[in-house]
Amino acid sequence: MTSSSFPASASSSSASSALSRSAASAAPARLALKGDLLDFTAAPAWARVDDPAVRFRPGHWLLIEQGRIVGVQADDPGEGWQREDHSGRLILPGFVDTHVHSPQLDVIASYGTELLDWLNTYTFPAERRYQDPDVAQEGAARFLDALLAHGTTAAVVYPTVHKVSAEALFEAAAARGMRLITGKILMDRHAPDGLRDDVHQAERDCLDLIARHHRRERLAYAVTVRFAPTSTPEQLAMAGALCRADPTLYMQTHVAENRSEVDWVARLFPEARSYLDVYDRVGLLHPRAVLAHGIWLDETDRAVLARTGAQIAHCPSSNLFLGSGLFDWPAHLAAGVAVSVASDVGGGTSLSTQRTLSDGYKVQALKGQRMTAWCGLHAATRGAAEALDLSSELGHFDPGTLADVCIWDWASGPVAQGRMDLARDLHERVFAWMTLSDERNLVASYVAGVARFRRD
Ligand SMILES: [Zn+2]
Numbered sequence: 001m002t003s004s005s006f007p008a009s010a011s012s013s014s015a016s017s018a019l020s021r022s023a024a025s026a027a028p029a030r031l032a033l034k035g036d037l038l039d040f041t042a043a044p045a046w047a048r049v050d051d052p053a054v055r056f057r058p059g060h061w062l063l064i065e066q067g068r069i070v071g072v073q074a075d076d077p078g079e080g081w082q083r084e085d086h087s088g089r090l091i092l093p094g095f096v097d098t099h100v101h102s103p104q105l106d107v108i109a110s111y112g113t114e115l116l117d118w119l120n121t122y123t124f125p126a127e128r129r130y131q132d133p134d135v136a137q138e139g140a141a142r143f144l145d146a147l148l149a150h151g152t153t154a155a156v157v158y159p160t161v162h163k164v165s166a167e168a169l170f171e172a173a174a175a176r177g178m179r180l181i182t183g184k185i186l187m188d189r190h191a192p193d194g195l196r197d198d199v200h201q202a203e204r205d206c207l208d209l210i211a212r213h214h215r216r217e218r219l220a221y222a223v224t225v226r227f228a229p230t231s232t233p234e235q236l237a238m239a240g241a242l243c244r245a246d247p248t249l250y251m252q253t254h255v256a257e258n259r260s261e262v263d264w265v266a267r268l269f270p271e272a273r274s275y276l277d278v279y280d281r282v283g284l285l286h287p288r289a290v291l292a293h294g295i296w297l298d299e300t301d302r303a304v305l306a307r308t309g310a311q312i313a314h315c316p317s318s319n320l321f322l323g324s325g326l327f328d329w330p331a332h333l334a335a336g337v338a339v340s341v342a343s344d345v346g347g348g349t350s351l352s353t354q355r356t357l358s359d360g361y362k363v364q365a366l367k368g369q370r371m372t373a374w375c376g377l378h379a380a381t382r383g384a385a386e387a388l389d390l391s392s393e394l395g396h397f398d399p400g401t402l403a404d405v406c407i408w409d410w411a412s413g414p415v416a417q418g419r420m421d422l423a424r425d426l427h428e429r430v431f432a433w434m435t436l437s438d439e440r441n442l443v444a445s446y447v448a449g450v451a452r453f454r455r456d
Contacts, residue, residue, distance in 0.1 A: 027067035027403075027449035028082045029431045034061045035407060037072060038430070039093055039396040040382045044374035044395035046330050049427040050141035051374050054424055056399075059087060064403040067449035071342050071399055086407050087444060090433065092377070093395050094153025094404035095353040096384035097343050098180075099252070099292040099313035101158040102143040102169060103127050104346030115258040115322055118347065120192075128194045130160040136168035144180075148453040150351040150439040153404040153446075154179035154384075154394055155340075156226060156252055156290050156313070161185040161195050163205040170213040177217075177447045179394060179404070183224040184209060191226075199235045206242055215248065216404075218393075218402075218448075222250035222263050222290070227257075228265050228278045229236070241281035246453075250288040250388075253279065256301075257293035258324045276301040285310040288389065292344060293318075294332070295325040311338040311387045314379075316359040319348035326363050329371065338387035341379045352438040353380045373431040405447040408440040 003327040022112045041303045044051040062083070063071045077083070080117065106129075107122040136159070147155055159165035159182055165221065167182040173180035186202050187195060197205070206223065214221035223239050225231055231239070243251055256262055256275045265275045276297060279285055287309030294312040297305075314327050332339050342348075343356050358378035364371040385395025394404045410429075411417040416436040423429035433441075445453040 018279045030081045031064040032081040035089045035091040040378045060076045090408040097155040098340040099342030108346040127160040130165040131162045136165045140168040140172040153408040157182040179218040181220045183222040187230040225253040227254040236282045251413040252290045255291045256296035306336040313342040316378035318344035341383040405446045407443040
């Protein structure tokens with residue numbers, strides 16, 4: 001049973017759904033993919049277009065054994081390999097979306113509000129439906145298939161306050177072999193009926209989900225505070241205690257997205273120096289903490305992020321759509337803060353990482369700064385993997401990593417093709433691709449060497 005108005009059968013994800021449920025769940029013993037391989041060996045410098053951290057190997061074979069990358073070579077590997085020749089196409093590591101809300105696919109592209117009104121008008125009613133296990137299961141499957149159909153193979157995800165919604169996401173990700181970090185939302189005040197928990201039941205639910213899913217296959221648990229206003233000080237303290245008890249847990253929340261929200265937090269927590277300080281005081285900031293937005297932080301806040309190792313998930317599409325503000329990316333880099341990029345659907349208007357990065361470029365342009373394609377793509381692949389302490393598993397083509405890999409057309413349609421033909425150097429070409437492409441360019445998505453989406 002579902003109350004969704006976005007049937008899976010009408011979306012381009014139906015092909016990947018079919019693959020997910022088919023027998024195509026075991027990686028081929030030896031798979032070789034040929035195309036233009038692009039990844040990063042380190043973090044590119046801000047605003048540098050000829051950066052040595054960029055590794056471009058056109059017309060090369062990516063060799064995968066039992067789901068793991070074992071090498072890259074120019075020569076055809078021969079008969080002993082299942083070969084797929086995608087010559088003239090771009091091959092990238094699968095994208096990592098570090099902040100996205102699965103139930104909010106149902107409210108993407110909703111008109112006319114800023115953050116706090118948007119939550120009350122659109123988001124909370126959509127999330128309430130996820131207390132129904134059937135809705136949660138159908139929604140989790142539809143959401144993950146949609147990620148795969150956009151070239152995103154790993155994600156840090158918000159379900160809803162309901163335990164069953166986190167459970168459904170874990171099971172759906174395990175069925176697809178995906179790297180997924182999630183946890184039930186903690187929210188015990190300032191939310192409508194049907195969307196609040198309480199400290200003790202929430203703690204029991206978290207401990208049970210951690211025991212059964214954290215570090216199972218490619219799953220990990222994130223202590224998930226929606227944002228400071230919707231948790232009591234007692235619940236925030238409980239969340240901090242969970243993190244201190246197990247440093248392998250992730251933490252996700254929102255911070256300093258919108259000025260009205262920042263003012264509200266200041267009234268609710270007068271003892272805190274800043275919004276970020278509310279989290280720091282209870283021990284929620286650590287190297288596995290992922291904080292979305294961070295638009296209205298100051299230099300002291302950025303120093304706290306750097307000291308604790310907590311990272312920012314920058315959500316440019318959402319920030320523009322909700323009119324939240326312009327994130328200062330270089331200021332965070334200068335302070336030594338890790339920054340990844342995220343769709344923040346449904347505040348963001350697309351699951352496409354290219355569209356997110358294109359908006360990211362525009363946000364920096366409005367601040368008089370320029371984001372290279374290298375900084376954007378690194379933040380969505382190797383940079384995100386390193387920030388999440390997952391770079392031994394994904395985000396690049398080094399031997400030993402799991403083959404989370406996507407194949408893309410360089411161009412879709414005559415305008416993009418014409419622009420590609422005129423590109424004078426690699427950065428110009430990749431920047432045009434980042435700006436003009438989207439999920440329609442996606443040919444296939446592999447998760448640990450298994451095709452989980454194919455366009456045809
Ligand atoms: Zn969000």
